[in-house]
Amino acid sequence: MTFVTTDMAYIAPLLILTVTGMLLVIAESFFRGRDRAGLMGLAVAGSVASFVASVVLYRQLEPGSSKLIFDGMLVADRFGFALTGLFSVITALVAMSTPAHQREHGWENGEYYAILLLSAAGMTMLAQAAHLVAIFIGVETMSIGVYVMTALRRRSRRGNEAALKYFLMGAFATGFLLYGMALVYGAAGTAELAQMKTKLLATANPEIAIAGILLMVIAFGFKLAAVPFHMWAPDAYEGAPTPVTAFMAAGVKAAAVAAMIRLFGQYLGGDVLPFGAVGWASPMVIIAGLTITVGNIAAVRQNNVKRMLAYSSISHGGVMLVGLAAMGLGSSTGQSSLVYYLIAYSITTIASFAVVSWVGSRDRERLLVDDWAGLGQKHPAAALAMTVALLSLGGLPPTAGFFGKFYVFKSAMDVADNQLIWLVAIGVVNSAISIYYYLRLVTAMYFREPTEPFTPSRSAPLEVVMVLCPIIILAMGLLPGFWLGLGN
Amino acid sequence: MNDLLTHIGYGHFLVLAAVLFVMGVAGVLMRRNALIIMMSIELMLNAANLTVLTFARMHGDVSGHTFALIVIAVAAAEVAVGLAIVVALFRGRRHVDVDRLNTLKH
Numbered sequence: 001m002t003f004v005t006t007d008m009a010y011i012a013p014l015l016i017l018t019v020t021g022m023l024l025v026i027a028e029s030f031f032r033g034r035d036r037a038g039l040m041g042l043a044v045a046g047s048v049a050s051f052v053a054s055v056v057l058y059r060q061l062e063p064g065s066s067k068l069i070f071d072g073m074l075v076a077d078r079f080g081f082a083l084t085g086l087f088s089v090i091t092a093l094v095a096m097s098t099p100a101h102q103r104e105h106g107w108e109n110g111e112y113y114a115i116l117l118l119s120a121a122g123m124t125m126l127a128q129a130a131h132l133v134a135i136f137i138g139v140e141t142m143s144i145g146v147y148v149m150t151a152l153r154r155r156s157r158r159g160n161e162a163a164l165k166y167f168l169m170g171a172f173a174t175g176f177l178l179y180g181m182a183l184v185y186g187a188a189g190t191a192e193l194a195q196m197k198t199k200l201l202a203t204a205n206p207e208i209a210i211a212g213i214l215l216m217v218i219a220f221g222f223k224l225a226a227v228p229f230h231m232w233a234p235d236a237y238e239g240a241p242t243p244v245t246a247f248m249a250a251g252v253k254a255a256a257v258a259a260m261i262r263l264f265g266q267y268l269g270g271d272v273l274p275f276g277a278v279g280w281a282s283p284m285v286i287i288a289g290l291t292i293t294v295g296n297i298a299a300v301r302q303n304n305v306k307r308m309l310a311y312s313s314i315s316h317g318g319v320m321l322v323g324l325a326a327m328g329l330g331s332s333t334g335q336s337s338l339v340y341y342l343i344a345y346s347i348t349t350i351a352s353f354a355v356v357s358w359v360g361s362r363d364r365e366r367l368l369v370d371d372w373a374g375l376g377q378k379h380p381a382a383a384l385a386m387t388v389a390l391l392s393l394g395g396l397p398p399t400a401g402f403f404g405k406f407y408v409f410k411s412a413m414d415v416a417d418n419q420l421i422w423l424v425a426i427g428v429v430n431s432a433i434s435i436y437y438y439l440r441l442v443t444a445m446y447f448r449e450p451t452e453p454f455t456p457s458r459s460a461p462l463e464v465v466m467v468l469c470p471i472i473i474l475a476m477g478l479l480p481g482f483w484l485g486l487g488n
Numbered sequence: 489m490n491d492l493l494t495h496i497g498y499g500h501f502l503v504l505a506a507v508l509f510v511m512g513v514a515g516v517l518m519r520r521n522a523l524i525i526m527m528s529i530e531l532m533l534n535a536a537n538l539t540v541l542t543f544a545r546m547h548g549d550v551s552g553h554t555f556a557l558i559v560i561a562v563a564a565a566e567v568a569v570g571l572a573i574v575v576a577l578f579r580g581r582r583h584v585d586v587d588r589l590n591t592l593k594h
Contacts, residue, residue: 133555140562144569151573160577161589167570168525168586172516174566175532178559179509182536186502186543191551235592 007069010076012053013084014124017091020046021117028110036110037099040461043113047092047120054085063488068130072192075130075262082339082486083127083258090251090346091120093465097354098243100459104362107153107241116247119145123255126262132181132191135259139177139223142255143170146248150240162239169232173222176215183212193267200268210279216263217283223256224317227290234298237310242360245306246353249313250346257320257342265327265335285325289426291318296430300437304367305356308437309349312393315430316345319408322423326412333414337407339487344392344400344476351389351469355382358462361455369441374450381466382456383445388470392477394438395431400476400483405431407484501542509535522574522584526567533563 008015024042031038058081061067066077095116102108122141129135147170151163185191187209188199200209218229225233237245264280295315302308323341327334359375359382360366376383392401409427412420476483508531515528537556544552578584 133551133558136555137558137562140566144566147569147573151569151576154576155580157580158591160573160580161591163573164522164577164586164589167573168516168522168529171526171529171566171570172532175509175512175516175529175536178533178536179539182505182539182543185540185552185555186546189543189547189549191555239592 024114177219180215288321336487
């Protein structure tokens with residue numbers, strides 16, 4: 001075991017986010033009351049610096065090359081840096097959507113930004129993890145931060161309830177993750193992912209390995225809010241402050257998928273149905289089908305916009321699992337289509353929650369679909385941003401969401417012997433169903449008369465997010481080639 | 489006494505850990521008091537730790553021991569946050585019964 005100092009350069013995004021997070025803890029004592037919005041600037045600067053570091057490192061590496069660093073604890077490759085870049089952008093956008101919501105709803109806690117960046121540091125660790133311990137630390141750093149952010153509105157009954165439900169389910173999942181890791185470690189005799197598959201195939205106790213892997217699938221199912229482990233998600237998403245909901249829906253989900261791509265797709269992949277060598281593919285395929293369907297059907301019945309988006313994000317998690325199953329079953333396009341989907345989904349989700357946050361104000365949070373009636377007449381720009389986001393979530397061209405679903409389903413069709421064809425059929429049917437509830441909100445915005453005047457919470461950074469995200473969504477839809485190449 | 493110890497093998501520790509884990513899961517699913525649920529989760533984490541340590545000893549691998557130490561540290565951080573959330577909840581409601589948490593729509 002030796003400590004190679006040059007390896008530090010490869011974790012620059014992680015280091016930048018961590019150091020900025022710590023600086024924010026100190027800076028918080030010097031900003032009081034209204035000035036706390038100034039902390040947002042530092043948080044955005046840190047995220048942007050981390051994004052730039054990711055881009056530089058990404059360009060420095062050859063496509064397809066990967067380099068183990070810190071004795072096989074982490075890995076440096078283009079896939080990882082594409083995702084650290086994505087997590088940095090998510091963090092910056094969420095930080096920018098926050099001050100307006102904090103001002104309107106009276107939770108101007110300065111420590112929020114510090115926790116946001118430290119939680120994002122956990123995500124970047126997941127993107128680069130190549131060891132069970134790194135995955136565990138990444139998941140926990142990310143999750144503990146998000147528990148705190150969910151609970152920040154201390155006097156809100158709904159906030160507390162959401163935080164407790166989220167915490168208990170998250171900690172329960174940690175128990176499964178850890179016990180699963182312990183069993184896999186025992187069966188393989190190593191915790192390094194690079195050697196794990198060969199060791200697992202040669203193990204004398206395959207039943208222990210399979211039990212461990214099933215427990216890890218369950219644990220990630222909780223983190224991803226996959227059916228049947230999703231019960232916490234709608235409550236947590238509804239009760240958390242809206243920018244935190246955006247971070248949970250976009251960042252935490254993308255980071256969980258990143259870890260699953262590493263673990264199941266890259267290092268334990270090459271599986272074959274029905275049960276396979278290391279036994280994660282079949283449960284994953286079943287969970288994917290259930291998640292897409294149940295999430296969608298529940299979303300149809302929702303009148304609360306935040307809950308509707310929560311169920312829709314559950315359903316999107318199912319599509320990610322389809323891509324993951326495709327990747328694990330040997331589809332060569334699985335990884336790049338998943339990276340495209342993650343970028344498209346995250347940016348779209350942040351856009352939609354930014355508009356939700358903008359439309360509401362201190363007096364009226366305006367979370368019901370009926371509250372949005374007539375937004376198109378009164379505030380056409382905000383309605384347009386929401387429409388682009390909803391079309392992208394529904395998977396209609398020319399948005400990013402359309403190509404995201406298209407590429408993921410196409411990669412699932414690439415799997416040998418059409419093993420996933422029925423899963424693709426479920427996905428396509430559900431996409432059609434989902435258009436109904438997305439368009440319900442669009443029709444409310446454009447074709448109904450406003451019942452009362454809108455009092456949006458105006459804020460320049462939030463409006464920048466509302467302009468920037470739809471532009472990225474359309475750019476990804478019009479020029480998909482560039483974005484699709486990022487994940488290779 | 490010495491004789492007894494030589495008869496305790498790795499298998500005993502693994503079975504003990506598995507029993508602890510199942511007790512933890514059952515506790516989370518069956519108990520309704522948030523504090524007891526947190527204790528059950530701790531039981532699950534400790535079961536996992538015991539398993540890791542047994543396997544680390546079995547494989548003669550030091551990295552497993554460090555894994556257990558890291559888990560202890562992380563679990564402590566997690567519990568600190570969890571207890572803070574429970575206290576905040578208790579201040580508003582004077583109870584920590586998860587079945588009575590229904591402000592958010594189901």
